[in-house]
Amino acid sequence: MKNLLLTLWTLLAALLINPATAQVKQEIELPELGDASSALFSLDKEYQLGRAWLRVFRSRVEIVSDPLLQGYVEELTYKLATHSELKDRRLDIIIVNNQAINAFAVPGGVLGIHNGLLLQAETEAQFASVMSHELAHLSQRHFARSVEAQKRNAIPNMAGLLAGIILAATEGGNAGMVAIAATQAASLQNQLRYSRLHEQEADRTGMETMVRADMDPSAAAGMFEVMQQASRYYGNRPPEFLLTHPVTESRISDARNRSRQYPRKMYTDNPNFQLMRARVEISFIDSSKDAVKHFRAKLEKPSRYPDADQYGLILALTANSEFEEAQQRLNTLMAAEPNEISYMLALAELQMASGQLLEAINLLEGALSFTPNSHPISMMLARTYLLANQPHRAEALLEQHTTVKPNDPSVWYLLAETHGLAGNIIGVHRARAEYFVLNGVLDRAAKQLSYALPLVKNDHLTSAKIKQRIVQIKQLEVQMSNL
Secondary structure (H helix, E strand, C coil): CHHHHHHHHHHHHHHHCCHHHHHHHHHCCCCCCCCCCCCCCCHHHHHHHHHHHHHHHHCCCCECCCHHHHHHHHHHHHHHHHCCCCCCCCCEEEEECCCCCCEEEECCCEEEEEHHHHHHCCCHHHHHHHHHHHHHHHHCCHHHHHHHHHHHHHHHHHHHHHHHHHHHHHCCCHHHHHHHHHHHHCCCHHHHHHHHHHHHHHHHHHHHHHHHCCCCCCHHHHHHHHHHHHHCCCCCCCCHHHHHCCCCHHHHHHHHHHHCCCCCCCCCCCHHHHHHHHHHHHHCCCCHHHHHHHHHHHHCCCCCCHHHHHHHHHHHHHHCCCHHHHHHHHHHHHHHCCCCHHHHHHHHHHHHHCCCHHHHHHHHHHHHHHCCCCHHHHHHHHHHHHHCCCHHHHHHHHHHHCCCCCCCHHHHHHHHHHHHHCCCHHHHHHHHHHHHHHCCCHHHHHHHHHHHHHHHCCCHHHHHHHHHHHHHHHHHHHHHHCC
């Protein structure tokens, strides 16, 4: 913990404070709420900080590798971002495999959630209210303004908060809670008051984003109530999000009253959200056999979302090799919604599991022609190619897809595996290098490229590109080692 705090403390100091700003810091006035025009550091420096932090974070937590879930969360977040006040919309969204309620925003456009949050939210609008709130922290530049308010004293405090996010994700919440509690205890009282102002502003700005995105603003109060109810089960050990975003009766009342200021209208929940909840739900069940029992039991009771429960059962049946029943149930869903991508991918997964690889390839290739660059379709098609012993087709698909998702470690990981099956050893080393860069293991990234260099000694262009990339990685390595 000490080393991590020191690393983040120095990272903040290196990126945010330089001699010039230190000389004039006394002349900087705290901006009005929402005004970052006189910020101590630029949006670009925030972006650098966020990506450096993200590399550390990825190396310490278990990230969910579900392209369909990732695509859903990204699509919803990008939609909200376009209706927000966020100026720099270079966002990276990560999903942590953790059942605890948590969401966070890191300077520079890094947004994270625990997939457990999806299980706690009852509707898409409730989930969106949390994401809108986190986007508001970014758009209002609360991190930068905290640094301005506290000047140098805020740097170790913020470092502790960022370190706490990592520990909360890796150790179930308790260690992270202690880290955050310790840094907050060391803060001045006006820092705590300012933090409450940030929360109030994020509530207000987030709700405005919801309204502009045509989503139910009353869902914010509903989500607060869900969190309050969940907090009762934690006793003296509240989840991280509730520690940093305390829910009180007055906060719920404020959210409810604020939502009533907007014109009333009818809102419908997005059924895709319930399908994603089913995917998360099944991921937390230990065995496919237990998952089948779980979703059968849900379907035997009255349900608000029977299609989602049916979908969960289909996925569980497929994983449990009960293909015939899975196909019958899926046929019913697809008859009503033939163009639903979740059902189409469930069919492809069923075909793959039952050995119908050519049928799955034809289905996925057709779907990709209608939705080019789709992340979930591309990743599933690449895996199907590999199962069908067609690594060269998977290789071509994934190489193109890295231009669409260059910052997704899972794409580079699968590409490295694919290069190996295709006999492209140079490609293996280059893809592994990019995977290691994104996960902050820079020495191993450079080593992978050094393995590739002797193999391309007669290819001067490729050799030059690899050497240039090694230089870039070494520069990153020096920067990180100086932290």
